[in-house]
Amino acid sequence: MGRLFAALYETVSKGSEAAGIRERRRQLLAAAEGSTLEIGAGTGLNLAHYPQAVTQLVLTEPDRHMRRRLQQRLDALGREAEIVEASAEGLPFPDATFDTAVATYVLCSVADQDAALREIARVLKLSGRLLFLEHVRSEEPKLARRQDRVRPLYNLFGCNPNRDTLARIHASPLTVESVEHGEVPKAPKVERPLIVGAARR
Numbered sequence: 001m002g003r004l005f006a007a008l009y010e011t012v013s014k015g016s017e018a019a020g021i022r023e024r025r026r027q028l029l030a031a032a033e034g035s036t037l038e039i040g041a042g043t044g045l046n047l048a049h050y051p052q053a054v055t056q057l058v059l060t061e062p063d064r065h066m067r068r069r070l071q072q073r074l075d076a077l078g079r080e081a082e083i084v085e086a087s088a089e090g091l092p093f094p095d096a097t098f099d100t101a102v103a104t105y106v107l108c109s110v111a112d113q114d115a116a117l118r119e120i121a122r123v124l125k126l127s128g129r130l131l132f133l134e135h136v137r138s139e140e141p142k143l144a145r146r147q148d149r150v151r152p153l154y155n156l157f158g159c160n161p162n163r164d165t166l167a168r169i170h171a172s173p174l175t176v177e178s179v180e181h182g183e184v185p186k187a188p189k190v191e192r193p194l195i196v197g198a199a200r201r
């Protein structure tokens, strides 16, 4: 994804984080427990929100520029976690390793959503949970068409704003337990449709 995206990511998302996404992250991650895996952890915007109930934290991230920033944030927070270079489509962990998996703003970026969701399900223990927060395809056809049109531009930053991620989670081995539809505040219209929820293995 590159040095520039890693450098600009927090500046670009600052407005929406302050206007509500930071609080959404906190509420979502309050349900994390036990051995926890975060997929595509980026610069580590979730790190401050993991509760005491998380006993082990593993952060995967394929991009080296992101990993460098992730390590810096871990050091600044004095938080224990292992950073692993990996893509969600090929997680280097045995079956049934984790109690919780976390994906925030990452299923828009993975190359293959179905493969990533299969891998997440594989590494979750039976009745383990995926916690997700993702910007997704609009249910309004006009906005969805606009998302299709801008996708090539967003692809330059590794993002697909037009994905029906909830449909892919439903089609995966996971069972959706809860989902809330909302909006990413202070974001371009094509990035606003939001889903936040949990799915069980």
Ligand SMILES: C[S@@+](CC[C@H](N)C(=O)[O-])C[C@H]1O[C@@H](n2cnc3c(N)ncnc32)[C@H](O)[C@@H]1O
Residues within 6 Å of the ligand: 001, 039, 040, 041, 042, 043, 044, 045, 046, 060, 061, 062, 063, 066, 086, 087, 088, 089, 103, 104, 105, 106, 109, 110, 111, 112, 158
């Ligand atoms: C928009 S950033 C989100 C970062 C972080 N999850 C957050 O909530 O702020 C997308 C992240 O997904 C990572 N990513 C891209 N392709 C991936 C893949 N195939 N598997 C796992 N992570 C991936 C990127 O390197 C980047 O760190």
